[in-house]
Structures are given as C-alpha cells and as structure tokens.
Amino acid sequence: xxxxxxxxxxxxxxxxxxxxxxxxxxxxxxxxxxxxxxxxxxxxxxxxxxxxxxxxxxxxxxxxxxxxxxxxxxxxxxxxxxxxxxxxxxxxxxxxxxxxxxxxxxxxxxxxxxxxxxxxxxxxxxxxxxxxxxxxxxxxxxxxxxxxxxxxxxxxxxxxxxxxxxxxxxxxxxxxxxxxxxxxxxxxxxxxxxxxxxxxxxxxxxxxxxxxxxxxxxxxxxxxxxxxxxxxxxxxxxxxxxxxxxxxxxxxxxxxxxxxxxxxxxxxxxxxxxxxxxxxxxxxxxxxxxxxxxxxxxxxxxxxxxxxxxxxxxxxxxxxxxxxxxxxxxxxxxxxxxxxxxxxxxxxxxxxxxxxxxxxxxxxxx
Amino acid sequence: xxxxxxxxxxxxxxxxxxxxxxxxxxxxxxxxxxxxxxxxxxxxxxxxxxxxxxxxxxxxxxxxxxxxxxxxxxxxxxxxxxxxxxxxxxxxxxxxxxxxxxxxxxxxxxxxxxxxxxxxxxxxxxxxxxxxxxxxxxxxxxxxxxxxxxxxxxxxxxxxxxxxxxxxxxxxxxxxx
Amino acid sequence: xxxxxxxxxxxxxxxxxxxxxxxxxxxxxxxxxxxxxxxxxxxxxxxxxxxxxxxxxxxxxxxxxxxxxxxxxxxxxxxxxxxxxxxxxxxxxxxxxxxxxxxxxxxxxxxxxxxxxxxxxxxxxxxxxxxxxxxxxxxxxxxxxxxxxxxxxxxxxxxxxxxx
Numbered sequence: 001x002x003x004x005x006x007x008x009x010x011x012x013x014x015x016x017x018x019x020x021x022x023x024x025x026x027x028x029x030x031x032x033x034x035x036x037x038x039x040x041x042x043x044x045x046x047x048x049x050x051x052x053x054x055x056x057x058x059x060x061x062x063x064x065x066x067x068x069x070x071x072x073x074x075x076x077x078x079x080x081x082x083x084x085x086x087x088x089x090x091x092x093x094x095x096x097x098x099x100x101x102x103x104x105x106x107x108x109x110x111x112x113x114x115x116x117x118x119x120x121x122x123x124x125x126x127x128x129x130x131x132x133x134x135x136x137x138x139x140x141x142x143x144x145x146x147x148x149x150x151x152x153x154x155x156x157x158x159x160x161x162x163x164x165x166x167x168x169x170x171x172x173x174x175x176x177x178x179x180x181x182x183x184x185x186x187x188x189x190x191x192x193x194x195x196x197x198x199x200x201x202x203x204x205x206x207x208x209x210x211x212x213x214x215x216x217x218x219x220x221x222x223x224x225x226x227x228x229x230x231x232x233x234x235x236x237x238x239x240x241x242x243x244x245x246x247x248x249x250x251x252x253x254x255x256x257x258x259x260x261x262x263x264x265x266x267x268x269x270x271x272x273x274x275x276x277x278x279x280x281x282x283x284x285x286x287x288x289x290x291x292x293x294x295x296x297x298x299x300x301x302x303x304x305x306x307x308x309x310x311x312x313x314x315x316x317x318x319x320x321x322x323x324x325x326x327x328x329x330x331x332x333x334x335x336x337x338x339x340x341x342x343x344x345x346x347x348x349x350x351x352x353x354x355x356x357x358x359x360x361x362x363x364x365x366x
Numbered sequence: 367x368x369x370x371x372x373x374x375x376x377x378x379x380x381x382x383x384x385x386x387x388x389x390x391x392x393x394x395x396x397x398x399x400x401x402x403x404x405x406x407x408x409x410x411x412x413x414x415x416x417x418x419x420x421x422x423x424x425x426x427x428x429x430x431x432x433x434x435x436x437x438x439x440x441x442x443x444x445x446x447x448x449x450x451x452x453x454x455x456x457x458x459x460x461x462x463x464x465x466x467x468x469x470x471x472x473x474x475x476x477x478x479x480x481x482x483x484x485x486x487x488x489x490x491x492x493x494x495x496x497x498x499x500x501x502x503x504x505x506x507x508x509x510x511x512x513x514x515x516x517x518x519x520x521x522x523x524x525x526x527x528x529x530x531x532x533x534x535x536x537x538x539x540x541x542x543x
Numbered sequence: 544x545x546x547x548x549x550x551x552x553x554x555x556x557x558x559x560x561x562x563x564x565x566x567x568x569x570x571x572x573x574x575x576x577x578x579x580x581x582x583x584x585x586x587x588x589x590x591x592x593x594x595x596x597x598x599x600x601x602x603x604x605x606x607x608x609x610x611x612x613x614x615x616x617x618x619x620x621x622x623x624x625x626x627x628x629x630x631x632x633x634x635x636x637x638x639x640x641x642x643x644x645x646x647x648x649x650x651x652x653x654x655x656x657x658x659x660x661x662x663x664x665x666x667x668x669x670x671x672x673x674x675x676x677x678x679x680x681x682x683x684x685x686x687x688x689x690x691x692x693x694x695x696x697x698x699x700x701x702x703x704x705x706x707x
Binding site: 094225 | 418421422423425426427428429431432435475
Binding site: 156158226227228 | 545549552553556
C-alpha cells in the first residue's frame with residue numbers, strides 16, 4: 001500500500017475507531033513512517049540501526065545476498081510489509097528449502113496479524129500505527145513473500161487486469177523508470193532475474209506497484225501456485241483492510257473484548273461505504289487528496305501533509321536517557337518489538353530465513 | 367555468521383590470495399589458472415543451476431528454464447576448457463562488466479546516502495570509483511593478456527581482503543525476545 | 544488431479560519453454576561446431592582425410608555444403624521451436640511441426656548413441672559436453688512432443704465439457 005492508505009486512510013480509520021484528532025495523527029504518521037525508516041535515515045538521526053522498517057532501493061541493491069544479508073532483508077520485509085500468513089503451511093513433494101520460503105507467503109488473517117495487534121495493545125500510539133501498517137499490507141501484498149525468492153515471487157506474461165465490466169487486458173510490464181500510466185494500462189516492474197536470491201525477486205517487485213493500487217483487479221499465475229490462477233480483487237480487499245483496521249483499533253482501545261481473525265467492523269465503515277468505495281475504485285495512482293478530504297470530513301480538522309522532518313529535531317535535541325520518550329524513540333521501540341516478535345515466531349517455526357532468535361525470558365542473555 | 371561460515375570464508379580468502387600470487391609472479395602462464403578459475407566457476411554455476419531446478423524451480427511456474435540454463439552453462443564451461451586460447455578476451459570483458467556495474471551501483475548508493483544527509487558515504491563512493499577505474503583500465507589494455515592477468519589478480523586480492531573484513535565484522539543476528 | 548484448465552496452462556508453458564530450449568540448444572551446438580572446426584583447428588585439415596589434396600574447388604564446395612547442412616539443421620530446429628512457442632502462446636493451432644520434431648528426436652538419438660560408441664574419437668571434455676547437450680535436447684524435444692499431444696487432448700476435453 002501507499003501513502004494514500006497508510007497515512008490518510010489510517011487516519012480516517014483511527015477517527016472512526018474513536019481516537020481523537022491528535023491521537024489519530026500520531027497513529028497515521030507512524031503507519032506511513034514504516035515506509036520511510038531506513039538505515040540511511042537512522043544513521044542521520046543516530047538512531048538504532050536495527051529499528052529500520054524498510055530499505056531504500058539502493059540499500060537493497062547494495063545488500064549482501066549471502067545468508068546474513070538475506071536474513072537481514074527478510075527480517076525487515078517479513079516483519080513490516082509481508083507478514084507471513086501461515087508459518088506451518090504444508091505442501092507435498094517439496095524440499096525443506098522450498099518449504100521455508102513457501103511458509104513466508106503473506107496473506108491476511110494469519111495468526112501473526114493477531115500477534116501484531118496484541119503486541120500493540122497497551123503500548124504507544126506509534127506501535128498502533130506500525131501495527132496498522134502491517135495489517136493493511138497483508139491485504140495488498142497477499143500472495144507474495146518478504147524474502148528474495150524467484151520460485152515464490154516471480155510472475156510471467158500471464159498477468160491480466162480485469163475491468164469492472166468484466167473485460168480483461170494483458171499487462172506487459174515495462175522495465176523503465178517511466179511512471180505508471182493507468183489510463184493506457186502501462187505499468188512498470190522489476191527485471192526478470194534468474195538468481196533465486198536476487199533483490200529483483202523480493203516481494204511484489206515482479207508485479208511492480210500494481211498490487212498497491214486500490215482500484216486494481218487482476219488475475220495472474222503466482223510462481224508457487226502450480227499453474228492455478230489467482231484473482232485479486234483490490235477494491236474488496238482494501239475495504240476489508242479498512243474495516244479490519246477500525247476493528248483492530250477498537251480492540252486496542254478496549255472497546256472490543258478480543259481481536260478475532262476474519263472479523264471486520266460492521267457499522268462505522270458501512271455508514272460511509274459509498275464514499276470509501278468511490279475513493280478505492282477510482283482509477284488513479286495516488287488517492288491522497290480523496291482520502292484526505294474524507295478524513296477531514298470525519299474529524300473536522302485539517303490533516304497536515306506528511307513530512308519525514310516532523311519529529312527529527314525533537315529526537316536530536318533530547319538527552320540520551322530521554323530519547324526513548326520522544327516520538328521517534330517510541331516508534332523505534334515499537335519497530336524493534338515488532339521485528340523481534342516476528343523473527344522469533346519465524347525462528348520458532350523451524351525457519352532460519354529471518355535469522356536466529358532466543359527467548360530472553362527462558363534462556364537469558366547469551 | 368556461524369563459526370563454520372567464518373572458517374569457510376577465511377579459507378576461500380587464502381585461496382584467492384594464493385592464486386593472485388601465482389598470477390603476479392607469472393602472468394603469462396598463470397593466465398591458464400585464470401581460465402581454469404573461469405571454467406570451474408562456470409561448471410559450479412551450471413551444476414548449481416541444475417540442483418536448483420531439482421530442489422526449487424521444479425515447483426515453480428516456468429521453472430524448466432532453470433534446467434536448460436544450467437545445462438547450457440555446463441556446456442559453456444566444458445567447451446571453454448577446450449578453447450583455452452579464446453577466453454583472453456572473455457576474461458577481460460567479464461572483468462569490465464563486473465567492475466563497471468559494481469562501481470555504478472556504489473556511486474549511486476553513495477549519492478543516495480549523501481542526499482539523505484548521511485555522512486558515511488565517502489567510503490562507498492571511493493569503492494565505487496575504484497571499481498569504475500578498474501573497468502576503464504581493462505578496456506584501455508584490452509589487447510594485453512599480461513595486464514589482464516595483473517588486473518584479475520588485483521581483483522582477487524581485493525575480494526580476499528573484503529572477505530576477511532566481513533568475517534571480522536560483528537554480525538547482529540541474535541534477537542532477544 | 545488438477546482441473547483440465549490448470550493442466551492445459553501447464554502444458555502450454557512447458558511447450559513454450561521446450562520450444563525455446565530446442566532453438567537455443569541448436570544454436571549453441573552450431574556455434575560449438577563452427578568454433579571447433581573453423582577457429583580452433585582448420586576445417587581443411589579435417590577434410591584432408593576424405594578429399595584429394597590441392598583440389599581447392601572441392602574444398603570450397605565441401606565447406607559450402609557443410610554450411611548448407613548446418614543451416615538446414617538450424618532451420619528445422621527453429622521451425623519446430625517457433626511453432627511450439629506459437630502453439631503454447633495460443634497464436635497457432637496447427638501441429639504440423641510434429642513429424643519434423645519426431646525426425647529431430649531420431650536424429651538426436653542417433654547422435655547420442657554414436658557419441659557413446661565413439662567416445663574416444665574426441666577429447667573427453669568435448670565428448671561429455673556433446674553427450675550432455677544431446678541428452679538435454681532429447682529431453683526438450685520429448686517434452687515438446689508430449690506437451691503438444693496433451694494440449695490437443697485437453698483442449699478437446701474442455702470443448703466437450705463446455706458444450707455439455
């Protein structure tokens with residue numbers, strides 16, 4: 001997903017869940033910041049490098065694709081953008097090596113989503129924002145894995161956009177720096193790379209930005225799918241994501257007794273369903289203005305434009321022992337927590353693709 | 367990095383330094399070692415690709431490409447060994463390609479870091495410029511097999527040093543819950 | 544058992560991959576042949592075993608004839624490969640390339656068997672390389688044939704199902 005959903009739509013969902021304007025701003029800022037907190041940024045603000053929640057394209061190109069580098073990449077992308085749906089998924093007649101990657105395929109309503117939401121409960125608003133980013137991405141990034149893998153993430157020429165009238169058009173992805181042209185149906189994706197661990201095969205790179213467009217309905221053959229066609233209905237999924245965010249935040253606020261999977265807020269979103277679906281189904285690359293207008297209509301307050309600079313000075317000016325209390329400090333703590341939890345779950349399932357993890361409470365520091 | 371991976375890396379670095387030493391001492395005859403390295407490299411790549419097909423790509427849509435690619439690479443390896451007098455040019459072109467691409471990525475990476483306000487971009491920038499210079503030198507001396515051997519040997523020394531640095535670096539992979 | 548549409552997709556993809564495989568292997572084989580006889584050693588030295596010395600016209604004709612044969616082999620493989628790719632992509636329905644593919648299978652099989660029988664006539668590395676290429680070409684051609692027949696069967700099955 002993009003800024004339109006992570007920032008503005010999350011704000012709207014937070015307001016509908018009962019948060020105040022100020023609280024909603026902290027949540028939505030954190031949700032969007034997950035897409036910007038890179039090691040380069042952390043170096044600049046002298047923050048903890050392990051709190052990185054994403055990687056720049058050039059950081060990725062520079063990344064080691066040896067085992068340590070791959071673990072580092074997987075830790076970040078699986079924890080924040082491609083939360084695995086089922087770490088114990090089974091597939092017949094495959095090697096252990098294949099199964100490890102297969103089990104990292106992202107999807108909504110997996111156990112890890114519940115763990116993510118529970119982790120955010122009772123902590124900071126920044127952690128809530130991180131959780132909302134992760135939850136939303138499980139819908140947009142479903143069927144792709146947050147680890148470089150040709151055999152999981154590759155796509156091929158069998159990729160069709162399905163229009164509302166039922167007609168289909170084959171998408172021939174370009175490999176240029178030109179922006180996507182939704183009017184002409186021209187989209188860009190990463191180049192085919194035959195190397196299993198190539199960065200080009202990370203996440204939904206082989207489908208470009210297309211999975212992040214809320215209006216997109218498409219069918220394709222995922223590399224792992226055994227030639228079965230997958231149909232992805234983004235408008236329906238994005239609406240579910242929005243409703244699930246409201247439900248999750250209501251639970252975090254204490255208005256719901258538990259966070260159930262496959263359960264979505266029924267009332268708050270439905271009151272505005274027509275307006276929301278109008279935004280989601282509108283054929284545009286960037287829906288920021290529409291979501292912003294919607295969010296402002298809910299709260300009656302202005303939503304400032306997102307800026308990475310907003311909280312840097314506060315963090316830099318704070319004394320060492322005060323940094324964790326700043327906005328960025330709380331975000332870093334939340335990010336470390338999320339990354340740690342997901343890495344531990346992946347490791348505990350017998351999968352070392354995200355590296356090693358020990359349970360401090362059981363084994364102590366080593 | 368596990369202990370085994372560190373030992374493996376150090377041993378490989380020592381091997382690289384030994385081969386580089388042979389090339390510096392006798393570049394003309396030592397060039398056959400370069401060819402041998404290329405052939406072994408291609409052979410290993412081919413076998414790896416075939417193993418990759420049977421362990422992974424066999425489950426992938428369109429995975430059979432990996433099998434055919436592996437066979438072609440294996441073929442090229444076996445055939446290159448028999449054409450030892452041709453690959454001089456091949457080696458030089460290979461060096462040029464690798465170093466130029468690596469150099470460009472490093473320079474862009476350093477530029478991106480600089481734009482983001484990071485102060486630690488200089489090392490990456492120098493590294494990128496060195497790689498680009500190596501590529502340029504290769505092109506200038508492209509007809510001289512002896513120079514090709516010296517450049518390749520320098521590349522081997524460089525790779526060996528980097529490997530040793532990686533081994534000595536602290537790798538933060540343990541996450542405490 | 545997967546539904547026919549899924550299996551059809553699989554065989555179509557297989558056909559495209561095999562089609563490309565046949566073309567690439569043939570091109571590589573010819574490159575190897577030309578490298579061996581025209582670059583590595585003199586083709587005329589090879590011809591000396593069969594032709595009288597100093598007959599330049601005959602030598603020229605032999606070289607020309609060799610190139611024609613190589614061109615014909617390439618054409619046949621390219622024809623089969625290209626047709627297979629087009630069928631796999633749904634751009635063609637006629638499978639008149641099948642008889643040619645069967646001939647190529649027989650030719651490759653013959654080459655493979657002769658390669659084993661005369662393994663000592665060439666340096667071992669070249670012999671092994673040839674055997675590997677021949678066996679993979681056999682796999683590609685066989686896969687191509689099987690996929691072609693399966694596609695026909697499945698398309699009929701789906702047509703019947705659709706009509707029922």
